[in-house]
Amino acid sequence: MAIIELGNVHSTIKEASKELMHRLNEALAVETPGFSFSSTYNRGFWDGKTRFLNKKTGQFPTGLLSYVAKTLKKHGEEYEIVDNRTPVGYSLDKEITLSHKKLGQITLRDYQYESVEKGLASSRGIINVATNGGKTEIACGIIKSILPHLKKGQRIAFFTHSTEIFNQSAKRLSERLQIKVGKIGAGTWDEQQVTVVMIPTIQKYYKKPKKPTATKKLKDLQAESKRLKDLSLRDKSYKDEYKNAQEAVKEYTKQQMEKLNDGYNKGKGFLDSLVGFIADEAHHSSSDTWYNIFMSLENCYFRYGLTGTVDESNEINLFRLYGCTGKIVKKVTNKFLIENGYSAKPVVYFLPIDTKSIDYVDYQTARDQGIINNKERNQAFVDKVLERAKSGKQCLIIVNETTHGEIILNMLSDQGITVDFTHGEMTKTHRQKVLDRLDEGSLDVLIATSILDEGVDVSGINCLFLMAGGKSMRQMLQRIGRGLRKKEDGSGLEVYDALDYHNEFLVDHTAERYQTYKNEEFEVKKL
Numbered sequence: 010m011a012i013i014e015l016g017n018v019h020s021t022i023k024e025a026s027k028e029l030m031h032r033l034n035e036a037l038a039v040e041t042p043g044f045s046f047s048s049t050y051n052r053g054f055w056d057g058k059t060r061f062l063n064k065k066t067g068q069f070p071t072g073l074l075s076y077v078a079k080t081l082k083k084h085g086e087e088y089e090i091v092d093n094r095t096p097v098g099y100s101l102d103k104e105i106t107l108s109h110k111k112l113g114q115i116t117l118r119d120y121q122y123e124s125v126e127k128g129l130a131s132s133r134g135i136i137n138v139a140t141n142g143g144k145t146e147i148a149c150g151i152i153k154s155i156l157p158h159l160k161k162g163q164r165i166a167f168f169t170h171s172t173e174i175f176n177q178s179a180k181r182l183s184e185r186l187q188i189k190v191g192k193i194g195a196g197t198w199d200e201q202q203v204t205v206v207m208i209p210t211i212q213k214y215y216k217k218p219k220k221p222t223a224t225k226k227l228k229d230l231q232a233e234s235k236r237l238k239d240l241s242l243r244d245k246s247y248k249d250e251y252k253n254a255q256e257a258v259k260e261y262t263k264q265q266m267e268k269l270n271d272g273y274n275k276g277k278g279f280l281d282s283l284v285g286f287i288a289d290e291a292h293h294s295s296s297d298t299w300y301n302i303f304m305s306l307e308n309c310y311f312r313y314g315l316t317g318t319v320d321e322s323n324e325i326n327l328f329r330l331y332g333c334t335g336k337i338v339k340k341v342t343n344k345f346l347i348e349n350g351y352s353a354k355p356v357v358y359f360l361p362i363d364t365k366s367i368d369y370v371d372y373q374t375a376r377d378q379g380i381i382n383n384k385e386r387n388q389a390f391v392d393k394v395l396e397r398a399k400s401g402k403q404c405l406i407i408v409n410e411t412t413h414g415e416i417i418l419n420m421l422s423d424q425g426i427t428v429d430f431t432h433g434e435m436t437k438t439h440r441q442k443v444l445d446r447l448d449e450g451s452l453d454v455l456i457a458t459s460i461l462d463e464g465v466d467v468s469g470i471n472c473l474f475l476m477a478g479g480k481s482m483r484q485m486l487q488r489i490g491r492g493l494r495k496k497e498d499g500s501g502l503e504v505y506d507a508l509d510y511h512n513e514f515l516v517d518h519t520a521e522r523y524q525t526y527k528n529e530e531f532e533v534k535k536l
Contacts, residue, residue, distance in 0.1 A: 214276020
């Protein structure tokens with residue numbers, strides 16, 4: 010009988026036959042994107058698969074336990090699970106209440122409570138809740154249930170990746186839980202029992218440094234040392250200067266390594282103190298940075314990922330996502346939120362685009378000519394934006410490229426409406442001021458790039474114009490989700506897309522967007 014020894018990060022299967030290990034090795038293997046272009050694959054040295062089981066040690070990510078168990082059952086193999094983890098306690102009240110700035114106090118909705126309940130019972134997993142489902146409230150419910158059981162020095166981290174979401178999350182967690190929430194990121198290092206952490210900040214500290222960063226000063230010192238070395242080879246009178254230059258490089262390198270080691274020790278000390286983490290927008294866990302950090306958290310007993318979309322079509326990303334945390338323990342769809350009155354129902358309107366056909370070009374050219382610089386397409390959207398804005402509707406326009414946003418901004422300027430444009434090159438202060446104007450209603454139209462795709466609250470908008478095209482299911486649902494909160498007048502969200510029939514690439518993308526809308530059971534109309 011096979012034995013599975015559970016650990017927080019990795020588990021190990023023991024006493025399994027060679028045939029069984031082979032079957033598990035295949036079950037925990039997925040094709041690597043682009044494998045056919047690899048020279049090692051084409052020369053027959055690699056089968057093109059990424060494997061999540063170490064056949065020699067029997068080790069695999071604990072989050073993939075369900076795949077292992079499924080494979081064992083499929084082949085009629087009995088197994089025993091030995092849990093070697095050190096458990097952390099929790100207590101779940103019959104209802105969970107949180108503080109709210111405007112409402113005073115809120116009680117978790119039934120599906121939010123169930124998300125907390127299932128998450129705690131599993132100690133890990135993905136909580137897949139559509140945008141506007143209250144993922145922050147669910148996170149607070151989990152944290153509130155664990156907090157009284159933490160020992161001195163034990164912490165919980167809430168991981169995020171952008172400055173806007175970082176500050177917003179820290180503020181909301183502090184308000185909902187009525188505690189001081191620490192922040193690591195954006196120039197701040199304040200460790201508390203509950204700490205919001207920016208991934209780009211902590212990634213600098215989780216791996217032991219091997220060499221100093223190649224700063225300008227180090228490069229200058231090394232260049233001077235080389236120059237004096239060359240001179241000393243021709244003229245021995247430069248020997249002492251060369252020796253001093255070498256010492257300067259060594260001393261600077263030593264100082265830099267001491268700083269790096271101090272940072273590493275500080276970061277490692279914090280990460281080692283974590284007994285639980287919650288990853289916001291957890292679909293990013295498939296990236297190397299997120300995955301490597303989460304798979305280094307050896308002491309994290311509680312491991313959760315919050316996301317609105319799980320793309321099951323990308324196997325390697327799915328395995329990495331589940332590997333960090335575990336399988337989906339609760340799923341809440343847009344349809345559920347709409348039918349139960351938590352979200353406004355969106356209606357998607359497709360604008361017909363009367364423009365010339367763009368044939369026999371590559372995708373980038375098709376995008377440039379068919380979307381970004383397509384006068385007829387841009388005008389069709391601008392006409393509809395002006396119509397809705399002048400009728401009192403607040404509008405958000407999403408583009409992918411800054412140049413596209415600037416084109417639309419110029420077309421909407423001096424048209425009797427207030428309009429602004431925000432993108433990644435703008436200062437954080439400017440972006441926040443624009444969002445504040447949108448929130449208070451003094452801005453009719455906001456044009457934005459993908460910086461608003463995740464986490465940023467723009468729930469007051471009435472109309473969303475998806476001018477960017479594309480086909481990403483996750484990106485589209487994130488963008489639509491930004492405005493699904495129910496309006497005070499009871500109205501829903503108007504979404505405007507384009508029938509891009511003027512190029513084969515754009516036709517395919519239009520069809521995929523249409524299918525996503527239908528899968529979500531949104532109402533779709535052609536204008």
